[in-house]
Amino acid sequence: MSWNKKKVQRWFRNLHRDIGYLAVGITLVYALSGFFLSHKNIFSATKTEEFTINFPKELQGDDFINHWNTNTSVKVNHLKESDNQIKLFLEGGTGHYDKASGKVYYEIYKKRPIITFLNQLHNNQKKGWIYIADIYAFLLIFLAVSGLVIVNGKNGFLKRGVWLMVLGIIIVILFVFIN
Numbered sequence: 001m002s003w004n005k006k007k008v009q010r011w012f013r014n015l016h017r018d019i020g021y022l023a024v025g026i027t028l029v030y031a032l033s034g035f036f037l038s039h040k041n042i043f044s045a046t047k048t049e050e051f052t053i054n055f056p057k058e059l060q061g062d063d064f065i066n067h068w069n070t071n072t073s074v075k076v077n078h079l080k081e082s083d084n085q086i087k088l089f090l091e092g093g094t095g096h097y098d099k100a101s102g103k104v105y106y107e108i109y110k111k112r113p114i115i116t117f118l119n120q121l122h123n124n125q126k127k128g129w130i131y132i133a134d135i136y137a138f139l140l141i142f143l144a145v146s147g148l149v150i151v152n153g154k155n156g157f158l159k160r161g162v163w164l165m166v167l168g169i170i171i172v173i174l175f176v177f178i179n
Contacts, residue, residue, distance in 0.1 A: 009150055016146040019139050026136045033118035045116045046109045051095075057102040061086070064097060074108065 036043040055067055061081055068076060078089040088095040088106055095106025120126050124133060148157040155161075 009152075012146045013150045016143060016150055019146075020143055023136065023139050023143060026132075026139075029118070030122065030136075033122035036115050036118055037122055043115055044112070045119050046111055048107050048109055050107045051105070053104045055097065055102045055104050058099050059086075059097070059102075068104075074106070 036045075053071065055064070055071070059067060061079060064086055065076060065079070074093070075091040076088060077091055080087040080089070084099055086097040086099070088097065088104075090106060090108065092110070093106055093108035095104060097104045117126075121129055124130050148161060151157065151161070153159070157165075
């Protein structure tokens with residue numbers, strides 16, 4: 001079998017197209033998860049629910065726990081008591097009880113499953129995801145290199161593409177020095 005330039009270009013073009021479609025799906029997931037991570041203040045992986053309830057004034061350790069257990073369904077992991085308040089370390093949250101007023105303020109943190117999952121993927125925290133991330137990196141390398149050889153003429157790599165590639169590298173280098 002003889003390899004001529006046209007056959008090689010067609011082969012690269014077909015692989016480039018099909019791998020490109022696959023990479024688009026992975027890229028969309030990475031882009032969305034990266035956007036969520038970059039804007040954590042808007043798209044937090046957890047949602048905070050705040051509560052205020054009234055308890056009798058001047059409760060102490062065990063009395064407070066008994067009252068808490070009969071009036072809430074949230075488990076207390078640990079207490080830290082001082083003269084004027086009790087600090088609460090709850091399952092999934094924190095809070096405090098003001099002994100003088102009898103007010104209990106607490107917050108519970110609930111995970112947002114989709115955003116949490118996407119953040120874990122983006123940060124390689126899911127077991128086995130590193131293999132997909134590595135394959136994706138090699139697919140992107142293939143797309144970059146195969147893209148260099150599939151276009152001929154005035155818009156080909158050696159005429160126009162080399163300058164745009166150099167510009168891309170310069171942009172990254174400038175960004176490194178600016179920051």
